[in-house]
Amino acid sequence: MMILPEIKNDDNWIGGFDAGWADTEKKLYYVFGGSLADDNIHVNWDAVPPGQIKSALDLLDPKWNGKIAMQDPRIEGKGLNDILVIMLGYGEDFVRKLLSAQKIVYTNDRRQLVEWVVRGRYPIAIGLNDYFLVIFQEKGLGKNISAVVDPKTGVYWSSGSSGIGLFNRAPHPNAAKVYVNWLLSRSGQMAWIKTQTNSRRVDVPPFDPKGVMKPGKSYRNTQAEEMIPQRRRIQELTQELIR
């Protein structure tokens, strides 16, 4: 399937080519992009004094009660992924306290979540998608919203939509081969970053330099198959705590 030599050249990928497999067998689903998952909390700094939120731990302060909004983590998406990363970094008890005590407001509407933070109605967000924030910021709104970079969660990354698999019995197997090889080539990845996502290829400039994984450092993909138990656990927990 992967024919072009440049694709399987370890030198072309952060962490080498094999670091991209998301399935435990390393043969079915290949992840070619993604970003560090340490941007799980976004803050409107016009409404929150700078320095008051340095990590997820600060969110338990009673003064943020009723000030936090979140993309509903009961369904797949950045909300689920971010709270998973927070659980991996700070433990289940912490998540239990956060979701129980802080009167968090949930939405499935990613644009609405950004709008709430922009307007300051809920100046703190978990699961906020940068793609939608950029749309507001390009119009001059929410310029002072940014992510709290939490070093404790900086060992995780999320591949988002940056992966490829191929169903069996595909009707156009050779055209699919061309597509897979093109997509993983430098040319395909240069096209990919226009979706506002980082590529794992080292010869492709990042869309978001803050989210780039550093060569030589070890990271865990929160969306890989090996994370299934933790993912199931956080799903159970959020189902239990959010009514």
Added chain:
Amino acid sequence: MSPQRDRLLRAASLTAMGVLLLLLGRVASAAEAGQSVQKEWEKVLSAAAVEGQVNIAGPPGDAFREAIVDAFRKVTRKSKSSFWAVAAGIKSLGFSASGKRGSMVGTFTFPDRHPRWRRSSPSMALIRLSR
């Protein structure tokens, strides 16, 4: 020239020749491998041109369609690229079950659903990408 020095020089030149042949051999085998990859690639391109279409599933929204599907159409002018937006794993299942099988980019969150696909419905399984 002393016989000992003569032997040493002969040995040295034989070694140098051996190294040279080894290097040439490697270059030749790399070139052969390159040619074989090129042949395989050309064969795939020809077969793809006959098929003329690829089905791609990807994240909903314009960004993916414009950045990837349109770009792929440009590099494979003869191909028609169909596109279905897929939001999450469960929809990927629907995508596959509807018969629109093809390539799939991301979107499903790998966990949870994938092992179930393989166990319960092999017709929807992902196939091996690695060689």
